[in-house]
Amino acid sequence: MTLSYIWIGFFLVAFAAAAVRALAFGDVEVFARLMGSTFDSAKTAFEISLGLTGVLSLWLGFMKIGERGGVIGLLSRLSAPAFRQLFPDLPKRHPASGAIFMNLSANMLGLDNAATPLGLKAMQEMQALNPQKERASNPMIMFLALNTSGLTLVPISVMVYRAQLGAANPTDVFLPILIATYCSTLAAIVAVCLYQKINLLHRSLLLLLGGLTAFVALLVFFFSALPKDTVGLYSSFGANLLLLLIIMGFFVAGMRKRINVYDAFIEGAKEGFRTAVTIIPYLVAMLVAIGMLRASGAMDALVGGLVSGLEWAGLRADFAGALPTALMKPLSGSGARGLMVDAMQAYGVDSFVGRLAATMQGATDTTFYILAVYFGSVGVKHTRYAVTCGLIADAVGIVAAIAVAYVFF
Secondary structure, three states: OEHHHHHHHHHHHHHHHHHHHHHHHOOOOHHHHHHHHHHHHHHHHHHHHHHHHHHHHHHHHHHHHHHHHOHHHHHHHHHHHHHHHHOOOOOOOOHHHHHHHHHHHHHHOOOHHHHHHHHHHHHHHHHHHOOOOOEOOHHHHHHHHHHHHOOOOOOHHHHHHHHHOOOOOHHHHHHHHHHHHHHHHHHHHHHHHHHOOOOOOOHHHHHHHHHHHHHHHHHHHHHHOOOHHHHHHHHHHHHHHHHHHHHHHHHHHHHHOOOOHHHHHHHHHHHHHHHHHHHHHHHHHHHHHHHHHHHOOHHHHHHHHHHHHHHHOOOOOOOHHHHHHHHHOOOOHHHHHHHHHHHHHHHOOOOHHHHHHHHHHHHOOOHHHHHHHHHHHHOOOEOOOHHHHHHHHHHHHHHHHHHHHHHHO
C-alpha cells in the first residue's frame, strides 16, 4: 500500500461524504467547510514543521555529539541482542540501532519532542542501507510499527489534560493506558514478524517479549502501590531526569574523546534544519486530506454507523462517546486530543466516557502522521505493509482500552 493510494482515498471519501450531505440533507455549507479545512490544515502542517525545526536542530545536534563521542555506538552494542531478532537485516553495531533504542526510550517516557528527531535520525541511518530508496525496507517497517503502536510508560500529556479539566484523580488512567499500549505494541511486533517471517518462537525473541511483559507488570505493581496523588510526580520526575542524564552523558563522552563539542552540535543542527524543510510537503499533503475527511462529516457518519451496528447486535454501546477519539487517533494527534477534551467536557472528566477517551488517546499513536513524517523525511513512497501493521496495532490498542476501561472504571 502506498501513501499515494491512501491520500487519494481520503479525498474521494471526503468528496463523497460532502456530496451526500449537500444532496440528501441540504447542507449547502459543507463545500465551504471543506475548502476552509484545506487552508487551515495546510497552515497547521507548516506550523508543525516550523515548530519541529527548532526541536530537530536541537536534538540532532545532541545526537551528533553522542555519535562522535561514541555513545550511539555503545547503545548499538547494548541493544544488539534484543534488536537482532526484530531487525535481522540491520548489520551488527550499526548506528541505526542506537538511534532506534533512543527513539523508543523517549517514546516510552512520553517525551514526544525528543522522540521525533531521534526517530528521523534512525530513518536516515536505515535509508543509507536501503537498496531501493523509494521502497520501505524491512527494518523501517518494524520501526514504524513500533512507533505507531505508541508504547508509553509515562503518559504525561494525558494526565496533564485531565488535571486541567478538574479530574478528582488525574493519574487514574495511568495503569489502563500502560496495559492498553502494551497490547498495541505486542500486536505490532507479532504482525510485522508474521509478514517478515521472523520466528516468534526464537529464544532471543521470547526473552525480549517476556522481559517486556515482566517490565510492564513490575511498573504496574510499583505505581499501583504509590499514593494516587504522587503517580504523576514520580513519572514526570523520572522521565525528565533520565533525559537530562542522557544529554550530560553525550557532553561527557564528547569531552573525553576531545572532540569539538560545539562544532559537532552545529553540524547536527544543520541536518535537523534540512530534515524539517524536507518534511513540509509530505505533512501538508497528509494533513489536508485528513482535515477534509473531518470537515466532510465522514468521521461522524462512521461513528454513527458503528453505534447503530452495536445496538442492532444487542451489544453495549455506552463507550460510543469515546469512539471519535479512537477513530481520529491514527489520522491526527491534535485532532484526537481535541476530541478527547471534547468528550471529557461533554460527559464529565471523571465519567466512564471521559476516562475511556483518555485511555484511548494514550493507547496508540498517530499512524498516518508518523508515516508521512518519517517516510517523507527519506523520500520513501512505497510503504508496503507498514500501514496495515500500524492499523492492526491501533485496532488492538483501542479494543484493549475499551476492555481495560470496563475493568477499571
